[in-house]
Amino acid sequence: MVKIGILFSAVCLFVIGCYVMFKPDLTDLGFIPVVATNIETASEFRSLFAGSFLAYAYLLTRYVFSFSNPSIGSIISIIMCFIVLGRLVSFFYEGVSSFGLFVLLGEVSLIVLLWLAHRKRKNQFSYL
Numbered sequence: 001m002v003k004i005g006i007l008f009s010a011v012c013l014f015v016i017g018c019y020v021m022f023k024p025d026l027t028d029l030g031f032i033p034v035v036a037t038n039i040e041t042a043s044e045f046r047s048l049f050a051g052s053f054l055a056y057a058y059l060l061t062r063y064v065f066s067f068s069n070p071s072i073g074s075i076i077s078i079i080m081c082f083i084v085l086g087r088l089v090s091f092f093y094e095g096v097s098s099f100g101l102f103v104l105l106g107e108v109s110l111i112v113l114l115w116l117a118h119r120k121r122k123n124q125f126s127y128l
Contacts, residue, residue: 006064007060007061010057010064013053013056013057014054016050017049017050017052020032020045020046020053021054022089024093026045026046039094039095040099046087046089047083048083050089051082051085051086051087052079052083054082054085054086055078055079055081055083059075059078071118073114074114076114077110077111080107080111080114081111083107084104087100088104
């Protein structure tokens with residue numbers, strides 16, 4: 001019963017995330033009580049809000065069906081990957097801005113640093 005509740009929450013997060021990420025006009029979101037009136041707000045809302053919701057849906061689904069525990073770095077990099085996906089979708093809908101490119105560079109840099117730290121830590125484990 002608990003797994004069904006978690007999966008239901010994941011489905012809700014996934015639907016809301018996809019709805020916000022791929023809706024062309026964010027000035028009227030219907031049941032979501034937030035309005036994105038300018039391009040910068042729409043871009044951030046699409047990448048951070050929708051990207052985070054999609055990441056959480058993925059992580060909840062993974063939690064229900066997986067027996068291995070991902071590291072904190074892996075979780076953060078998964079969340080950042082979905083936020084980058086939202087940023088790229090926002091470039092399509094709202095256009096490319098210098099602020100968006102700067103933030104994208106920071107997000108991708110964080111993902112690379114987390115991946116490098118994960119690889120380094122994984123190579124230090126003794127399997128004997």
